Each structure stands twice: as structure tokens, then as C-alpha cells.
Amino acid sequence: MQALAAFVMRGRLAAIAVTAVAAMMPLLLWLSAAAVALVTLRRGVNEGLLVTVGASVVLGAVSAVSLGSPVPALQAPLQVWLPMVAIAGCLRVTVSLGRTLELAAGLAALAVLLFHLAVGDAGAYWRDMLVRASELFADPAMREALQQQAGDVAAMMTSLWFGNLLFVGVASLLLGRWWQGLLYNPGGFGAEFRGLRFSRAFTVAALVLLVLGGFAGGGLVYDLALVVSTVFLFQALAVAHALVHERGASRVWLVVVYLTLAPFARIYALLGMVDVFVDVRRRVSRPA
Template structure:
């Protein structure tokens, strides 16, 4: 780990090479974002911009050779790399993980609103997109079963898509922050993540959006609720990790939490919201006398 991180931070060409390679290999795409986050956190926006520009310069002919579409590089750049660099710069300036993720969430909410403003009817947009995708993959018109599945999925895709983009950016940011701690501040990331807690106004806003999404069903509020839920799942995970360390729980508990997480997104998000008001870490941490 240290050797890899040292290589990335030692030379600009090394960083450009790793970012470019991560973009070409889908399973390692998150590495490219984390490297950009690390460079931004440590060396600032200017250096990250140089590495980003160098990576794009390498990927343009590579995408032309592999895909026949050099401008396809704009997709990861706009959807992942630029948001990751922006979040890392905010964290560098504020030195607050909570503030950084709050601002990222507000920007993601703005993206949902913009999507509705641009497309008018997101459901129709996603149905047409899915239909075109199936036709391209199968070479024919989608059957009635697929159309039924698409009709059920399309109303939720805007929120899922934006939440996925925000989630990927935050994961890359957290990984980059962890790498920064490994190199320059051992143990610092654990303390920072375990202390992640959003303010009451943000939790209250999230609770209102989550409730509104449940009442109105698929639509704008439900899409915003999907974005917000993911953020407070992160706070709930911070609570679990902090309590596991404080109370000496076996690591198997954490494994169980992550295995069950996909089935319990909304309840776990509500735990995160509740923590803002109830402070589970203080309430359930072992007392100093025990």
C-alpha cells in the first residue's frame, strides 16, 4: 500500500498513469477517483487539474483506438472525476467531512432538480433510454415483460442515478482521505470518520424529504429522498464503526451489517438521522468507569 501511494505521490507521470489505467479498467475505476482525491487533498486544485488534463490527453487516443469514440472520456470526467476533485477541494478548505458531504448532497439535489427541469418527464426519458439500450444489445424490440420491468424501474432511475454518482464520488473521496492518513497522519481517518455527524438542520431537512417521498410515491421528492438516504446511511455506518471500536465488538458484526445493508437502506438511513438528535455514540459508548 505505502509503495503504491508513494509511487503516485512521487511523480506526476505516475499519478497520470494510474488515473488513466483506472479509467480503462472498469473494476479499478474507483482507484482513479481516489488518486485524484488524494492529490487534491495533499497538493491542491492546480496539481489535480494538471493530472486530470494529462490523463484525458492519454485517454483520448486510447478511447479512439478501443471504442472508436474519443469523446467518451468526457463521461467519467464530468460524472466522477470533476465531482471528486470538487469534494476534495472543499474538504481541503473546510477540514470538515460533514460539511463537505452536506455540500455534495445539496449539489446532488440540485442535479435532480435540473434533470427534471431539462427533461420535463424523467419517466418518459428513462423508458426511451432503456428501450434504446435493449434494442442495441439484442438487435430487436423489447418484449412485453421487459417493457413492464422498465415501466416499474423508470420512475426511480433519476434518484438512483444521481445517488449512485454521489455515492461513487464520496467513496472515492473517503478512500483518498484514508490514503492521505496512511501517508501523513496515521489513525487520523478513523477518528474523522467515526466522528461524522451532520447538524440538526440538515437532519431535519432530510427527515422531511424522506417523509415526503414516502407519502407522494415515485417522483421528485422520492428521487431526492433516495439521494438523502444514502448520505445518512453513511452517518449510521460511522456510528456502527465507532461503537464497534469503543465496545470491542468482533469484526463479524460489521460484516453482518454490510451484508444486510442493501435490504435495510431506509431503516439504516433513519438511524443516521436519529443519531443527529440522540447521539448514539455518546449514549451507548462504555463509560470510563466500566
């Protein structure tokens, strides 16, 4: 990883190459976002934008040749790289992971709002998409089963889609920050991440959204609540890392936390919110 980070920082062309190639590889879009984050964190927003434009041109050319249109290549720049430049630029200026992740959550919430305004009925939009996807299956029984479940799944798709984008985006930002630490400030990232904390105002706003979303049972407020609460997973992880570090406990505990993160995501997010008010790290810290 350190060698890859060093290659990205060799120059603009190297950064563009890593960003574009990673985006073209299945399941490696997060790596391209981390490269954009590293460049922006180290060299500023202008350089991050130049790398984004350069990688977009490369992707557009490949898409034009292979698919007949450069338009499909716009998904990565619009959904991942440009927001990454914004949040990495915020971290570079504020040097605050908490404020930066709050901005990331705000951008994700704005994206959810714009999506609802653009499609009107988000549930109907996703139902149509899922029904179309089910038609790709040759087995009639499989198609019928998927179409029957389309309504239930469609109700969760907006929050799942944008929540996933937010989670991957923040994880990529943290990877870029870790790379920056490896190259220029060894050991700095660990202390910074263990100290991650959100403001009480932001947490109260998220809790209000969760309550309102619970009563709504779906729709815009419900989607906003679930997406915004995603970032509190990282506060829960920060607490876990801090406790293991402070107490000198086995890293097996961290493995357990990460393995259970997906099935218990909502519980961990709530624990992250609780820590804002309780400050578990301070309460269990060793006396000086």
C-alpha cells in the first residue's frame, strides 16, 4: 500500500493513471477515490480537480471506444471523485475528521434530496429498475420471485444506495489519509482516527431525523435519516480502536467488530451517537 501511495504522489500523470485504471477494475472504485483523496490532501483542491478531470477524460475515451458513448464514464466523477475532492479539501483545511465527515453526510443528504426531486416517486423508480433487472434471469421462477420482492426491496434502495456511497466515500477518504500518514507523518493517522468525534448539534439533528423517519416509515425523511446515520459507524469504530489501544487489548476484538459491522450496522451507529454524549473513551482512559 505504501508503494502504491508513493507512486500516486510521483506526479500528476501517475495519479491520473492509478485513478483511471482502478476505476475501470471491478470493485476497485474505492481505490481510485483514495488516490484522489491523497492528492487533494497533500497538494490541494486544484490538483485534486486536475486529477479528476484527467482520469475522467481517460475513462470517457475508453467508454467511447468500448460502449460507443463517453456518458457512462461520468458516473465515477460525479458520484465519487468530485465529492471526494470536496471532503478531502475540507479535511486539509480544517484538520478535523469530525467536521469533514459531517460535511460528507450533508453532501449525501443533499444527493438524496435531489434524487427524490428528480424521480418523484423513488419507490416506483426502484421497482421499475428491479423488475427490469429480474428479466435478465433465464429461470422463470427466479424472475417471478424477484418481481414479487421488488416492492419491499425498492422501499430501501434509496437509503441503501446513497448510504453505501457515503460509507465507501468516507472509507476511501480514511485510506487516503492513512496513505498520507505513511508517507509524511508515520503514526499520525491512528491518533487522529481514534479521536474522531461528531458535534452534539449534528448528532441531535441526526437523532431527530431518525425519530421522524421512524414515524414516516419510508420516503424522503426515512432515507435522509438512514443515510446521515451511516457516518456514526465510523465513530463507533474509532471508539473500538481507542479502547483496544488504550487498554492494550488483543486486536482480535477489532476483528470481531469489523466482522459484525454489516449485520449490526444500525446498533453500531446508535452506539456511535451515544458516545457523543457519554464519551466512553474519556471514561475508560487510564489515569495519568
